[in-house]
Every structure is written in structure tokens, then in C-alpha cells.
Amino acid sequence: MLDHIKIGFFLANRQVRRASKWTTGLIIFVMVLTFLNLTVVSGVLVGLIESSIKAQRQYYTSDVLLSTPDKKEYIENTSNIIEMIKSLPEMQMYSPRYSESGTIEANFKENTKATDKEMSGVVFTGIDPDVENKLTGISKFIIEGSYLNADDFDQVLIGSLFVKKYSPVEAAGFTALNVKAGDKIRITVNGISREMTVKGIVKSKVNEVSTRVYLPEKQFRGLIGRDDYNVDDIAIKLKDGADPLVVKEALIRAGAGDYAKIQTYEDAQPKFLKDIKDTFALLGNMISSIGLVVASITIFIVIFINAITRRKFIGIMKGIGIHGNVIEISYVFQSMFYAICGSFIGLLILYGFLIPFIDAHPIDFPFSDGILVATVSGTGIRIGLLIFATLIAGYIPARMIVRKNTLDAILGR
């Protein structure tokens, strides 16, 4: 059998080397397109969600998120938990956040009738502006006005979802407000109403960032009466290479789990994102499968036409005693050559151009900046599948032609 493989390789080598360069180039081009179809389509679909998850991690949850447990109002014993966090060797920084629901009302001096009121229910978040900005870089999402300072008083940042200009869609039970930076709004939280100035408007594709109203923690603590410094969320950013799961488990072991819900960024992903990710992965695999079938058919046609046009020579080879296996193997090697060349060039395009380019210029989707995700293992599997499908697609037509009557093939009957 080894001899058959060697001679099959020899024949394939000669056929490919002496075939028309244009034809070979065209077949390889089709294989490159097929490879990109396999990797890029599913990669963009997965990347759409991956970038959303990445943004969620970068701009909201950070690596580990401690939040208020169910049936509790806040993270009790926060000061001790913060001491635990500070003692973690993996910890780079953390940002405590206070949260409380309430309402905001715009144009409250003009709209005095109850039916005319521009009011919306919101979640207020009290932050240390400097710490939060270091952790999440939230200030870069200011699209109007400016970011908060720690000493600001009666000034808020509003998520763009509450601003009609940036969120023009009216949904039942939700009213976007006609406000801009510098306008006065009335906030009501914990039964306290105050007039405050919109210092800035923050807009991000991460929903949690755009659906909050931010105040400096100093004033907010007073408004909600949280003198014990117990917070609602603590986002922890870890040092590069640190495993969030390890940190989560360390915090649980240290007893923080008794007071707070501890989640890695993956645990904290919204359920819809997890579901969409699975759905898109499935969709991507379906599209890839179709691509694979198309590739197989393409190679089948190419090899079939090649074998049909060389039927006479296949007959001659059989006539002079070359075993049918050898001829089949030669076509399998040719198919493999096309698949490997196509995959190799596809790899260069994918990792050398497409991924860096899309990373630098993300695709602007409404809820995320789409990137192209192509893991090495996933790409490897796709190359394997492509080569396997190609081998089968090359073998079948070769086998069909080789099985024809030798003399009929030689005489072209």
C-alpha cells in the first residue's frame, strides 16, 4: 500500500505541476473563498456576541462582580469584604457602586400637569468618578457635556437611553426625556426629591452603562442614607493573566459569599447574551456546513471533470498495469493539495489581514462593535473538516472513472 501511496503522490505531483497555472489558481481561489466562508461567517456571528460580552466585561462587570444577594438590600459587611478584596494578590483595582431605583423628571417647571410630566423610572448609581473611570473608562462614552468629578454636587450623568435625542423609540411604560447637558432635572430617590444639573450624557453599546443615572458617591450615600458604607456592587479588575474563577473561589472560601453574590464576568453575562451566543454559534455552524457542502461539490465537479477529460490516460495507466488504487490516491492527493493551499492562503488572509483589520475597525452593530472571532482550535477543526470533505469529494469521482472498463477508457468509447 505504501508503494501505491508513493506512486499516487508522484502522479498527483506531476499532474499539479504540469497543469494550467490558471486552472490551478482558480481552484485554489475557490478553496480560499470556501475556507473564508467557513471561518469568517461564523466568526462574525460569534464575534458579534463575543464583542458584546467583552464590552460588558470591560465597561461594566470587570473580571469579577460582587453584587447584592437576592432578598438583601445591599452587600452587608462591605468594609470587611473590601479588606478581603484588597488582600487578593490578583487584584489590580476595584470600584464599589451604590445603586437605588428612583425617578427622573425633565422640564418639570413647564410641565406642571400630571399628564404632561416627562418622567422616567431609573436606576441611580453612586460611583467614585475617578476610580470608576480608571476601572471601566466610562468617561470616553460621554457624548454630551462632561464627566463627573468626585466633588461635584447636584450633578448627574444620564444614560443615553433616557434621552429622547438618542433613544427616540417610545415603549409602553417608558418615557425618554427631552434633556441635554446643562439642563435641570428633578430626581427622586429614597423619598427625597432634588433638582440637579445634567452634567453629561453617557452612551455605550453596553446596556448597563446607558440605562443608569450616575452621581458621585459622596452625595449619593447621603441621599440614600447609606452611612454604613455598604455598597450594592463591587467590580474587581484583576491583574493580567489572573483567572477570575480562582479569585471567585478564593472570595467564597474567605466567606464573602455569605454577604454578596460573587460572579465571574462570564457568570454575570445577561442570559439573553448567553442564549444568543449559543444560537449564533449554531447558526454559524449551519452556514459553515452549507459552505462545506458547497466546497465538497466544487471539488467533486473539479475532480470529476479532470478525471473525465483524462479518462483515456486513466485507461492507459490501468492498461499498462497501474493499480486503480494508485490512480484514486493520485486524485485524493490532488484534492488535498487544493484544500491545503486554499486553507493556507485563507489562514494568511484571516490572521494576517481580516482579524487585525476588523479589530482595528469593528463592524458597527447596534448593540456591539462586531469583531471577527476565529480561535486556533476552531479554525483547525474547520481546516480538518475542509480537507476531509475535499478528500471524499476527490475520491468519489476518481473511483467512478477508475471503475470504468479499461479498454473503453483507452478507446474513448
Place this chain on the structure above:
Amino acid sequence: MIQTKNLVKTFIDGDKQTTVLKGIDFRAESGEFIAIMGRSGAGKSTFMYQMSLLDQPTEGEIILNNISTKGMTEDEKGQFRLNELGYVFQDYALLPDLTALENVALPLLMLKIPKQKAYEMATASLERIGLEKKINNLPSQLSGGEQQRVSISRAVAHSPKILFADEPTANLDHESSNKVMEIFKELHKQGQTIIMVTHEEEYGRMAERIVRLDDGRIIS
């Protein structure tokens, strides 16, 4: 030794049946150079294809080198052709992607002769027919006569027991045809069994014996 017993070949095309060989009994001894001749449609090429195991007779038996080929599978026939037989076709039948040297070496490689040895044998075979300067030429870079000489070289490089040639001079000019026939005569002198189909009297007469066919039967 070649022997056929009551060899019949019938072609079926739908309802139409055409019997081309009508019970041929034939015998050739080792070392003979036989020309099979006859008018067009007499069945000479069909007869050669049956004897050389390229086709399956409808009835009868073929014995080659004292081995009955009846009941051989396609793979066994292929192996037998590789080991024992050599072929020269009318249209040279060289593989266009292989050089002259590679065309000649291919059956040798298939016989599991090591690559270097196979190439040496192929080179020697091509040198014998005066093509040593064109061993690296592709068939498209050779004249018809040269291609036929390469074809002969390929057919005999592995020293087959029997060499079959189907109208080897039909596509060649007079000079090239003479060269081909000279090679056959030389091979015959060396003891090669040759069965050649030709319709050209001039070349048929160069054989040791002429077998004439007409209407699917041997007439002389």
C-alpha cells in the same frame, strides 16, 4: 506461449448483437514475432485486446505462459499485465504530464523496483532506442516517431514475456515507421515474443509469421 481456444467476442448494443470474433483457436510460441493482419473490421484489434487481457471475451479461453486467464479478477489481470505483458498503442498512449523518462519508469515503480534503479533502467531503455537526449522531454515536446519509440521503451523496460503492438506504425511517416520496425526486429532477435496488429503489408512481412483474419475467423 499464447493460446486461445474457441475465442468469441460479441458486442451488444441494445437489441443489436455483433459477433466480431467467431471462435478463434490460435497458438504462438515463445520468441515468435507474429503479425495479425486483415482488412478493416476483420477483428484483428479486438483479437489482440482479448489476448492481451484488456478486454473480456464472450466465450472461450486464453492461456498465457501456461496460465489460464479464465476467472481472473480485474485486479489479477492488471497485475498479470504489469508483470508479464507490454503494450504499444497506435496513438502512443503516453501520459502527457510525465517526461519520457517518467513514462518509462512508471511501470517499473509499480513493480516495486526502487526509484533510482527504475530510473536507471528507464534511462538505459531510452538510450537503446536513441532517445537519451530527450529523456526529460514531455510527450508534447517529442515527434510522433519519438513518442512511439518512448512507448516501445515503456513497453519493454520491464522485460515482459509478451509484447503486444496495435498498429504501431499507423500514425507515423515512413522513416519513423521503419525505425519502429527496426526496434521490433531487434527485440525479436533478443528473444522477445511480439504480437503486432497491422494493416500494412510492408511491415507485416517483417514478422516471422502472419496470421490473417477475416470476418472474425483466422483464414491463414
